[in-house]
Amino acid sequence: MAHATGALAATDIDAYLRGHEDKSLLRFITCGSVDDGKSTLIGRLLYDAKLVFSDHLAALERDSRTVGTQGGDLDFALLVDGLSAEREQGITIDVAYRFFSTERRKFIVADTPGHEQYTRNMVTGASTADLAVILLDARKGMLAQTRRHSFLVSLLGIDHVVLAVNKLDLLGYSAEVFAAIEAEYRAFAAGIGLRHVTCVPVSALRGDNITRRSPNTPWYDGPSLIEHLEAVEVADEAHNRPFRLPVQWVNRPNPDFRGFAGQITSGSVRPGDRVRIVPSGRESTVARIVTADGDLGASVAGQSVTVTLADELDISRGDVIAAACDPPAVADRFDTDLVWMGEEPLRPGTPYLLKIGTRTVGARIATPGHLIDVNTGEHVPADTLALNEIGSCAIELDAPIPFDTYRDNRDTGGFILIDRITNTTVAAGLLRAARRGAANIRWQAASVSKQTRAGQKGQRPAVVWFTGLSGAGKSTVANLVEKRLHEKGFHTYLLDGDNIRHGLNADLGFTDRDRAENIRRVAHVAALMADAGLIVLASFISPFRADRELARNLLGEQEFIEVHLDLPLAVAEARDHKGLYAKARRGELPNFTGIDSPYERPESPELRLNASGALDAETLADAVVERLGAAGVLRPPAAM
Amino acid sequence: MDQLTHLQRLEADSIQIFREAAAESERPVLLYSVGKDSSVLLHLAMKAFYPAIPPFPLLHVDTTWKFRAMYEFRDKLVAELGVDLLVYQNPECLARGINPFDHGSALHTRMWKTEGLKQALDRNRFDLAFGGARRDEEASRAKERVFSIRTAEHRWDPRQQRPELWHLYNARKRPGESVRVFPLSNWTELDIWQYIHREQIPIVELYLAAERPVVRRDGTLIMVDDERMRLDSDEIPRLRSVRFRTLGCYPLTGAVESQARTLPGIIQEMLLATGSERQGRVIDHDAAGSMERKKQEGYF
Numbered sequence: 006m007a008h009a010t011g012a013l014a015a016t017d018i019d020a021y022l023r024g025h026e027d028k029s030l031l032r033f034i035t036c037g038s039v040d041d042g043k044s045t046l047i048g049r050l051l052y053d054a055k056l057v058f059s060d061h062l063a064a065l066e067r068d069s070r071t072v073g074t075q076g077g078d079l080d081f082a083l084l085v086d087g088l089s090a091e092r093e094q095g096i097t098i099d100v101a102y103r104f105f106s107t108e109r110r111k112f113i114v115a116d117t118p119g120h121e122q123y124t125r126n127m128v129t130g131a132s133t134a135d136l137a138v139i140l141l142d143a144r145k146g147m148l149a150q151t152r153r154h155s156f157l158v159s160l161l162g163i164d165h166v167v168l169a170v171n172k173l174d175l176l177g178y179s180a181e182v183f184a185a186i187e188a189e190y191r192a193f194a195a196g197i198g199l200r201h202v203t204c205v206p207v208s209a210l211r212g213d214n215i216t217r218r219s220p221n222t223p224w225y226d227g228p229s230l231i232e233h234l235e236a237v238e239v240a241d242e243a244h245n246r247p248f249r250l251p252v253q254w255v256n257r258p259n260p261d262f263r264g265f266a267g268q269i270t271s272g273s274v275r276p277g278d279r280v281r282i283v284p285s286g287r288e289s290t291v292a293r294i295v296t297a298d299g300d301l302g303a304s305v306a307g308q309s310v311t312v313t314l315a316d317e318l319d320i321s322r323g324d325v326i327a328a329a330c331d332p333p334a335v336a337d338r339f340d341t342d343l344v345w346m347g348e349e350p351l352r353p354g355t356p357y358l359l360k361i362g363t364r365t366v367g368a369r370i371a372t373p374g375h376l377i378d379v380n381t382g383e384h385v386p387a388d389t390l391a392l393n394e395i396g397s398c399a400i401e402l403d404a405p406i407p408f409d410t411y412r413d414n415r416d417t418g419g420f421i422l423i424d425r426i427t428n429t430t431v432a433a434g435l436l437r438a439a440r441r442g443a444a445n446i447r448w449q450a451a452s453v454s455k456q457t458r459a460g461q462k463g464q465r466p467a468v469v470w471f472t473g474l475s476g477a478g479k480s481t482v483a484n485l486v487e488k489r490l491h492e493k494g495f496h497t498y499l500l501d502g503d504n505i506r507h508g509l510n511a512d513l514g515f516t517d518r519d520r521a522e523n524i525r526r527v528a529h530v531a532a533l534m535a536d537a538g539l540i541v542l543a544s545f546i547s548p549f550r551a552d553r554e555l556a557r558n559l560l561g562e563q564e565f566i567e568v569h570l571d572l573p574l575a576v577a578e579a580r581d582h583k584g585l586y587a588k589a590r591r592g593e594l595p596n597f598t599g600i601d602s603p604y605e606r607p608e609s610p611e612l613r614l615n616a617s618g619a620l621d622a623e624t625l626a627d628a629v630v631e632r633l634g635a636a637g638v639l640r641p642p643a644a645m
Numbered sequence: 646m647d648q649l650t651h652l653q654r655l656e657a658d659s660i661q662i663f664r665e666a667a668a669e670s671e672r673p674v675l676l677y678s679v680g681k682d683s684s685v686l687l688h689l690a691m692k693a694f695y696p697a698i699p700p701f702p703l704l705h706v707d708t709t710w711k712f713r714a715m716y717e718f719r720d721k722l723v724a725e726l727g728v729d730l731l732v733y734q735n736p737e738c739l740a741r742g743i744n745p746f747d748h749g750s751a752l753h754t755r756m757w758k759t760e761g762l763k764q765a766l767d768r769n770r771f772d773l774a775f776g777g778a779r780r781d782e783e784a785s786r787a788k789e790r791v792f793s794i795r796t797a798e799h800r801w802d803p804r805q806q807r808p809e810l811w812h813l814y815n816a817r818k819r820p821g822e823s824v825r826v827f828p829l830s831n832w833t834e835l836d837i838w839q840y841i842h843r844e845q846i847p848i849v850e851l852y853l854a855a856e857r858p859v860v861r862r863d864g865t866l867i868m869v870d871d872e873r874m875r876l877d878s879d880e881i882p883r884l885r886s887v888r889f890r891t892l893g894c895y896p897l898t899g900a901v902e903s904q905a906r907t908l909p910g911i912i913q914e915m916l917l918a919t920g921s922e923r924q925g926r927v928i929d930h931d932a933a934g935s936m937e938r939k940k941q942e943g944y945f
């Protein structure tokens with residue numbers, strides 16, 4: 006829906022279609038404080054673009070009479086105010102996208118209501134906008150909010166700003182008021198680096214200078230709001246910058262075709278162009294630009310393409326194909342600006358995931374250098390960042406990445422941070438510059454403890470103690486559990502009976518005393534590793550209750566999780582993968598647990614699993630991971 | 646060549662979304678409903694992975710009550726494109742003969758579509774599903790994410806939706822959770838039609854006007870598509886020139902009277918139309934906010 010119809014659609018639809026398939030697209034964001042008239046303005050744009058259908062219009066007329074604020078006249082705000090109801094229901098309101106088009110352009114409007122979450126919402130809406138419309142109430146003039154909106158727009162690198170000076174009808178369409186506000190705003194905007202500013206005097210309610218120039222403002226000779234939005238050239242500088250294609254997907258339908266698919270983030274490319282693959286540094290030449298509509302002779306920023314190269318290079322998702330003469334730099338330490346969007350504040354030193362382009366890497370964030378007051382632009386000292394706060398932070402990555410600064414390229418210089426445990430997006434970030442060396446990165450200031458070590462790994466330390474008869478499957482299950490945890494990004498270590506006995510405990514045999522000593526040493530090693538912040542998986546027959554209690558006491562109830570792999574001796578003996586039971590029966594292995602040495606069943610282990618073969622090892626491992634989750638081991642550590 | 650047109654920009658962004666979602670999931674699937682939005686969705690998927698075919702199957706959650714022309718169209722298209730199609734019909738609905746006449750539109754839709762979809766996703770362990778929803782369809786969708794996380798029970802938790810910045814989508818999830826991805830989020834109905842026209846995308850003929858047997862029921866024109874249609878004694882099907890703006894189960898889908906027998910004709914009628922798209926869909930009339938509720942229950 007939402008389209009203005011010219012007479013052409015009625016008389017010559019084919020001509021209309023030819024014209025309208027070639028419109029360009031402008032994405033903009035509207036910013037304003039409550040009651041400045043933002044909903045009214047958007048409603049008016051939709052209404053004037055004739056994209057309000059009869060059923061909606063009937064509803065509008067009805068609602069205007071019952072709940073409108075205009076004494077029965079059309080209240081345009083009602084067209085877009087579905088969101089207030091949601092607020093009452095407690096639904097997160099952030100960015101609503103609305104669509105309309107005119108004869109010349111299609112528009113996508115990001116509307117960001119709400120004040121509490123204003124920064125988060127506005128930054129989200131602004132990240133994809135080409136232009137910002139900042140609305141203010143002429144009676145109030147420039148407010149702190151106007152400065153805040155403008156500051157965020159400039160932070161996000163939106164080059165084009167329209168200041169809509171609203172409610173001029175209430176001031177008799179005063180040229181002086183408008184001129185004073187315009188002068189003040191232009192001075193401020195220049196100071197924060199906004200380059201293209203247009204000021205328009207409007208009344209959203211009465212429709213002055215919205216679609217057409219108003220007779221009420223004869224002193225104004227600029228364009229109406231829509232005229233400006235239709236004409237403004239944002240054909241962004243991305244086109245003139247060096248070629249970048251972050252590889253999203255490697256396309257291999259058959260052994261003869263190897264294409265690299267992605268969306269060009271800047272520049273242009275033609276077959277025959279020399280390209281460099283970053284970070285590997287290999288070079289090749291573009292062979293073809295493949296699309297379903299046939300090969301292209303050239304393609305530009307914004308297009309999604311698949312390129313093939315003249316040489317067989319090893320390229321994968323996350324690599325960037327770039328102009329060989331002007332490739333992106335590669336680095337793993339950066340100065341960044343972060344806009345915090347998570348409910349929980351930033352935990353400096355804790356690992357997060359950073360997604361930039363098509364690459365995701367581990368990242369640690371230093372304590373912020375300072376926080377930026379969005380109302381004044383001033384720098385304030387800070388230890389962390391909370392929801393809606395913006396700060397400058399150094400970041401260190403697990404691996405180097407190709408990058409352009411945000412100023413040079415929004416698509417290869419903007420990133421998000423993801424919480425490793427909850428998987429939510431907790432921050433938007435802008436790469437400002439690469440850092441040389443780490444000398445002045447300020448990590449966590451507190452002295453280093455078990456908690457900080459574990460915190461740095463984004464986890465809680467624990468020892469998972471697998472006990473059970475020989476052949477119960479302890480090592481198999483412990484291995485699978487370690488693999489799962491490792492895949493989830495946890496730092497783990499597996500202590501296994503066999504390995505330890507070859508090294509640290511090579512001097513011990515199987516007498517009761519030696520068995521006790523074996524477990525005592527292992528328990529201490531496990532405790533040291535937990536102190537280092539690791540999740541330790543210990544897999545030992547550990548037949549004696551007292552020895553296991555020792556381990557439990559060393560670690561404390563919180564961090565010790567005993568898992569009993571339970572099966573009848575007969576089943577273990579029948580299994581006898583290593584032939585040990587047979588040997589023991591023949592008397593070749595004295596003091597073998599179950600045969601001539603007892604196994605003391607745990608009385609109340611944290612988890613008892615039926616290991617007699619009814620469940621496969623994968624299922625058992627799932628159960629362990631689930632138990633760890635329930636025990637809180639897989640939650641992020643408390644904020645520091 | 647410098648400025649992309651709005652359709653080129655929408656297409657390129659949708660393709661980017663397809664590739665991103667496929668790269669970040671293990672078992673993706675495309676929800677294919679045979680309608681025009683599905684046609685565009687499938688067309689974009691074909692483009693995104695060309696010259697390979699898309700690395701995921703199509704899933705049609707069927708109700709057995711779609712128009713016959715839809716089934717014919719679906720089977721022919723799938724054969725031509727060489728893509729995999731899974732058809733899922735909720736076995737409980739089959740066994741109990743759930744239908745719109747005896748059970749009402751709400752129950753019919755919930756059991757066949759909402760429950761059917763959940764079952765089909767669970768049984769195949771799909772962790773990501775592409776859908777054709779658009780933000781302009783309805784007020785409650787204006788704020789919907791492109792990547793929308795669903796709980797293990799397929800519920801949409803409005804409080805858990807993630808901010809989406811630039812072209813960076815976060816598809817990470819916990820075991821059991823899944824993602825719904827809407828590559829057409831930023832398309833409007835007009836964009837869809839213009840794109841179908843520009844790209845010559847095949848659509849079910851029911852979108853074009855033709856003489857069809859219909860009865861008028863509660864002010865809505867319902868097509869008598871097969872002998873299962875229950876007619877009151879005073880209802881006599883008459884041939885009228887009608888077309889459909891949306892397609893679903895035939896007893897629940899209203900036709901509009903129209904002479905538009907070509908795509909440009911439809912677009913023209915739509916441009917000059919004064920009623921919004923979903924008026925023809927009986928299910929939406931049930932209650933205000935119904936779409937929001939259905940979404941929370943897992944119907945898209």
Ligand SMILES: Nc1nc2c(ncn2[C@@H]2O[C@H](COP(=O)(O)OP(=O)(O)O)[C@@H](O)[C@H]2O)c(=O)[nH]1
Nearest residue numbers: 039040041042043044045074082172208209210
């Ligand atoms: N006189 C006058 N009133 C306006 C104008 N624009 C908005 N308003 C009124 O200001 C109030 C707040 O408008 P609304 O659009 O809801 O503000 P929002 O909170 O920014 O969305 C409403 O009563 C509007 O009718 C205007 O240009 N002139």
